Amino acid sequence: MKTELMIAAGTIEQLERYIAAGADAVLIGEPRFGARLPGAIPEDRLKEAVSRAHALGAKAYVAANKLLRNEELPALPGYLRAAAEAGADAIVFGDPAVLLNAREASPGLTLHWNAEMTGTNSAAASYWARKGAVRAVLARELNEEEIADFKAQAQMEVQVQAHGMTNIYHSQRNLLQSYMEHIGREARLLDLGADEGLFLVEEERPDERLPVYEDVNGTHVMSADDICLLEAIPDLLGAGVDSLYVEPLLKTEAYNETVLRSYRQAIDAWTADPDGYEFDEAWLEAIRALQDPRRELGFGFLYKEQVY
């Protein structure tokens, strides 16, 4: 099966643009159930969004991957039914409460397991596969060898983040609001959102800017670098990775479209002829031309060895 190119979309218009730029699948949803989405497509527009994606030849996955609280559970079955009725190609979950509800609300729903930084090994993925998941989303902190072994061991699809920033810290505290209060500033949630350009700098790392924002789900700190695995596509596809995800958070649509176009060409070229594949510098140059110079493009943890 050809490796899928996937991205999250915050609006139906974005969904259309990203599919036009080469995405095979889009992740959609709203912050009521999804974690760190680039926007919100409400429940009553899911059908329209999914239909639009399907009409354009792409898949649409619905995010229900945040950590849930008791009070959020009553709306969950209805939401999952709405996603199923909209024709969603999968529900992305992290919290096991979603599994229990999906079984009852819509037994036919396809499930993708995404526990973010805790999706670190194939045995755990296989565990969720036996509960019904057909895809595991891998932690971004895995290296190439671990990804390849994960895919070889897990009898399921694997999705790897190929591009963009990653969430490196999630709190259910309102850390920014609290800090503003601490320094005697008035602040509303709106002033602390993803579009406000707030970032943290750790005292001894003055060149690393960690984007930070608050939303209804708490405080999110993002990586100072952007992952870019474009040059590693032969390795990833050769290892059998089923889906490459582009994280669009805190980027312009134009940037994300450029990223998708480059990955699209690389994936297509490798798939058509793995042995004759040659990397085209122009793919990377196109991304570099739009890259924020204060944010390094790197391989993330792909070639790293971590200690503990």
Added chain:
Amino acid sequence: MSSALIETAEKAGKPLRRHRLDRPELLAPAGSLEKLKFAVHYGADAVYIGGQKYGLRSNADNFSFDEMREGVAFAARYGAKVFVATNIYAHQEDLAGIAEYLKQLESVGIAAIIAADPAIVEIAMREAPGLEVHLSTQQSTMNWQAVQFWKEEGLPRVVLARETSMEEIREMKSRVDIELEVFIHGAMCSSVSGRCVLSNHFTDRDSNRGGCCQSCRWKYDLHVDAASAAGAGDNPFTMGSKDLCMIQHIPDLIDAGVDSFKIEGRMKSIHYVASVVNAYRQAIDAYMADPEGYTLRPEWVGEIGKAANRPLNTGFFYSTPGAGEHIYEPEEKPAPYDFAAVVTDYDAAAGIATLQQRSPFRPGMEVEFIGPGGRSFNQSVGEMTDEHGESLEVARHPLQTIRIRTERPVFPLDIMRKKML
């Protein structure tokens, strides 16, 4: 459970599981064999320790299997249990040895493991069925259906996320018949536990395999574009949380149905563990003995204050932590009291205690003796002799044997502490 009932259940071949403990368990950290002994002696019903692998405190003095055996035997004399934290999120390379390791834990008498990774949960249930599997707080369980899921998977206990409120705990308990364990005291991640890889990014140390270097307690500045949000010249701040302390809310926790009261801190000192366990033990016992007549004793609060090194708060139990619940400026300070010596023997006829030195002390110094159950008294150190009866000016050497007269009887494992501030 009556013995007749136990026999019936055994004949029916059913595993015995109490989903509601008769009285809440006090569960204490034990970073070493010695800490285990103090924790149990001061009143813990169970302790949790780390082994050589698969735990989240790679810097702690983790237990060998022999030490575990000794710890289990010591705890058994008090009717206490020993749990092992196997709470990492495993990577591919970690998977191969897990089954063997868990079988070893089972064979040395460990009662339960605390696991977050479903891979470890599953291997334990298959390969080491004598071990109970408790779901770690690292799994971020904060709703009753997630609790229900793990119950259906066969787990007898879930350790809730620290984000769970008292009201949410009550609802979980009313809907799911399972043991719930909650943190009642100690350090807290300001993130959701397990949902932070700051250490991985800053230092290539894997936080979810024990490499956390507490990056949230480092200093940060918040900027908007080029400018500092706080304005130029403002002090960098930390993202750290104050420590959790629920000593004032024991009746609430017991009434909510919490089965196990967990104290954080495998890296903490003997003095800390003994003091904190001592205080909570008394509060829990007092409430269980007489709920109507229960009053919070100021000594319990005071006891915790003598061991604390960070400001305290009640976490998420009653509301989402705000500005008052965070540490912005460095607020850590040494605990106000320090462990000076442990009592190893007492000659009642002569009124002389034999002590083992843990930090220097000298005649004239004001000290406090404490023991389980809240026993305590103050005195000043009088004449000191070594084990040969030679008079001493100062107890300078670690583990040195010292004899002094005490104003009241003392017992082995009583702690002598000195005021630092």
